[in-house]
Amino acid sequence: MRTCARWWGRGTLPLRSGILLLLIPPFLLALQLLVVGTRLPRAARAGAREQAGAVAFSVISIEPESNSRRGGTPSRRRPGPEEEEEVEVEDGERREGTRTYEDENEIHWRQVGSRTLEVQPWAADEPSFAAELSRIIAYITRPQLNCSRVLSPGQAQASQPPADSHHWLLCAEDWLLPAADRPCVAYSFSMDGRDAxxxxxxxxLGCEVHCFDPSNSNTSDGHLGNSLVSNHGDGGVVSQHKMWLEWRVPRKRKHKTRGNLGSVSQTLADIMAALGHHTVQFLYADLLSAEWRVFQNWIESGTLQSVHHLVATVHLQWAGFEVGGTDEEVLRYWFSILQGLQASGLKLIHSSAGEGQGVLKRTAANAHSSYTLSWVNTRH
Structure with missing residues (x-):
């Protein structure tokens, strides 16, 4: 006690020295954080900057939602392992097992001049099979353009529209037909022989005609396998090709040399490029339920701007290749595709119902399982 008394009796430490002692611990802590921070991984430093309000970059997920009732577009199958290849990724690294084909959302980001498919609102206040189906049937059975003169199946001479046609029609108005002094190109994609x-x-009509069928072994004019050779100047000659339509855009788009695409399945844009065609006046397509995804590719890539007349069969028995989701979502997706065709300039001029009344494996009294639809592009 005496020692303490003597210590305190001598007086207290100066006030300035006391403040200095209080500042030493925070200074040492700050110095330690500075030294350790320079050794932190890059990701940790980025996280620290984000917490401080300085975001270095943002990552946006473009993976499609899986079968969400509010998502709008049905879920779709991803390409399988057989469609994988080595793809160059960020920082010059290479990653094995990356998909060869892009997802739909990736296509929107990468394609130049592409159009994003606009998903239409529900037909009713909530998802309804009856409401969605009724909207689609009403749309595909009501022509949007009346033609005073038409071309009927098998006829190259224009005539007045027949009272009742169970097939397809081509609008033969003068302003819609190719001029006599201009080239005419026609494509047909069919595996059932109904395109005769x-x-x-x-x-x-004197068109340069190309018929595409991967199952056809009776090719002519030396057009064998997946080789594409144009018959420029040979009006009325039908060239046959063992090739079919692809709806997925390759991640690595190689330069296509004219006359050989290197694959039996190609997009319409690549086929046209290989044949040296900028315009297809007449296109016939019976794609056996692949039409919905092919149509989406044409809409998003802008290929429809080069097609003047389109005759296509749509199938309603099942969702179609790489289309999934609830029945209501599938119907809504189909209607969105039809609206996309119209937004691309196509107007319906004729509709012919096929056999059967099954829609998505349900019996529909007021609908048929397929319809052959005839459109004309009014933007030309």
Whole structure:
């Protein structure tokens, strides 16, 4: 006690020295954080900057939602392992097992001049199979453009529209037909042989005609396998090719040399490029339920701007290749595709119902399982 008394009796420490002692611990802590921070991983430093309000970059997920009722577009199958290849990624690294084909959302980001498919609102206040189906049937059975003169199946001479046609029609108005001094190109994609009348009609118009069927072994004019050779100047000649339509855009788009695409399945844009065609006046397509995804590719890539007349069969028995989701979502997706065709300039001029009344494996009294639809592009 005496020692303490003597210590305190001598007086207290100066006030300035006391403040200095209080500042030493925070200074040492700050110095330690500075030294350790320079050794932190890059990601940790980025996280620290984000917490401080300085965001270095942001990562946006473009993975499609899986089968969400509010998402709008049905879920779709991803390409399988057989469609993988080595792809160059960020920082010059290479990653094995990356998909060869892009997802739909990736296509929107990468394609130049592409159009994003606009998903339409529900037909009713909430998802309803009856409401969605009724909207689609009303749309595909009501022509949007009346033609005073038409070309009927197998006929190359224009005539007045028949009272009742169970097939397809081509609008033969003068402003819609190719001029006599201009080249005429026609494509047909069919594996059931039902395009014979179409081929006869467009060949009679003097068009350069190309028929695509991967199962066809009876090719002519030396057009074998997946080799594409144009028949410029040979009006009325039908060239056959063992090739089919692809709806996915390759991640690595290689330069396509004219006459050989290197694959039996290609997009319409690549086929046209290989044949040296900028415009297809007449196109016939019976794609056996692949039409919905092919149509989406045409809409988003802008290929429809180069097609003047389109005759296509739509199938309603099931959702179609790489289309999934609830029945209501599938119907809504189909209607969105039809609206996308209209937004691209196509107007319906004729509709013909097929056999059966099954829609998405349900029996529909007021609908058919398929419809052959005839459109004309009014923007030309």
């Amino acid at each position: 009348d179409f081929l006869k009609t467009v060949a009679g």
